[in-house]
Amino acid sequence: MNKTEEKQISKATIARMPLYLHYLQEENSKGTQYISSTVIAQNISVSSVLVRKDLALVSSEAGRPRLGFAVSRLMVDIEKFLGYDNLSEAVIVGAGGLGRAFLGYEGFKSNGLSVVAAFDLDEKLVGTKVAGKDILHMDELEKFVAEHNIPLGIVTVPKSAAQEVVNRLVGAGVRAIWNFAPAPLRVPKDIVLKTEDLAASLAILAGKLYKTGDR
Amino acid sequence: MNKTEEKQISKATIARMPLYLHYLQEENSKGTQYISSTVIAQNISVSSVLVRKDLALVSSEAGRPRLGFAVSRLMVDIEKFLGYDNLSEAVIVGAGGLGRAFLGYEGFKSNGLSVVAAFDLDEKLVGTKVAGKDILHMDELEKFVAEHNIPLGIVTVPKSAAQEVVNRLVGAGVRAIWNFAPAPLRVPKDIVLKTEDLAASLAILAGKLYKTGDR
């Protein structure tokens, strides 16, 4: 029933990968050579079986009984799986609060992503820099993306402008869109779109709070 | 096997609620009185059965055959379920890039959340304002949270400081933590914690990109 011959890896699994990677980096810096699924599991707060299943999907080498997994090897495998060697540069469209924050956010670096510039319509912002990165005018978007062969566009514009921005990014050649505008967007089939719904996250939080804290 | 007598509502369902709500608000402003699960489903890109199941969990009134659900009633129900009447004020700890962005982010407002102040150690930031909101010194955190009876703390400090900040917030009386630091945190059982993992999101994006765009 599966169209592709590749085994499907669930989002839940993918979402755990950065956690594994992060912990492995930590252990690696301490000089740890091998690590067991049990230990990893405790740190990530999941079951050890799940860790083994997850790692089996990406590991190029089987874990060794009584020793566990080779930390450095596993790091490379996960990084490769996540495409951190692949996905490198991004532009931000929308230099409002969230956009400027992302410009300065160092957290992306450790995940193989570098934000190289932002774009906005606001004349007061255009020409300024945030964290050493230029804020350019929207008119230059297509040219910049095409010239630098940027694979990823981060969208932090208001909802009303989101679809048009996405169209322009796609037209300019990005292969993926990371959308923070609370809007349902349409993209061509071969473009990867992930809409980050902070409202939904907040909802989960509030929902849990409601349940726990009610009365 | 379930400790609580309340039926458990899945995170996936909760995450869809803001989508429903948003769409309902849109329709409501157009004057739509009743709306069917089929129409909602098309807009949210899920199946109509799923919509009905989700709505059945929160709706105070059954949908009417041939008409659908009463839009305004449903909005109230969802808002109540999400606790948007309940969760109102929050503080941000860590006025770095992300923290300042959230201070200015208007998106929270429409979800019933108001960020009232930020806290930081950096003397250069303390005393300044962002979007009309004060950045205060960490020394004042406990007093402020207790005095204003703030239920939610948003954590945007570096990983190394995250656990201590959380401890202090909890000590000061918040009931929930929204964590943006890439760190696994410990909280007492009655405190709601949601760690927002931008790296994980990025990973999913990169993962899909890798799969689609490979070769």
Add this chain to the structure above:
DNA sequence: TTTTTATCGATATTATTATATCAAATACTT
């Protein structure tokens, strides 16, 4: 008033994801 038809909500089915169990493997201990 009767018939038609869109829609709900309940139940059953399927798919997906996580957990439990256990034999095989191998580093470590004696």
Add this chain to the structure above:
DNA sequence: AAGTATTTGATATAATAATATCGATAAAAA
């Protein structure tokens, strides 16, 4: 060198979530 203990990875089971099916209902049409 032999035995022990720990860890993996495979298989089986359970739990969770999404989808499909269908009779009951009530608004609209005839």
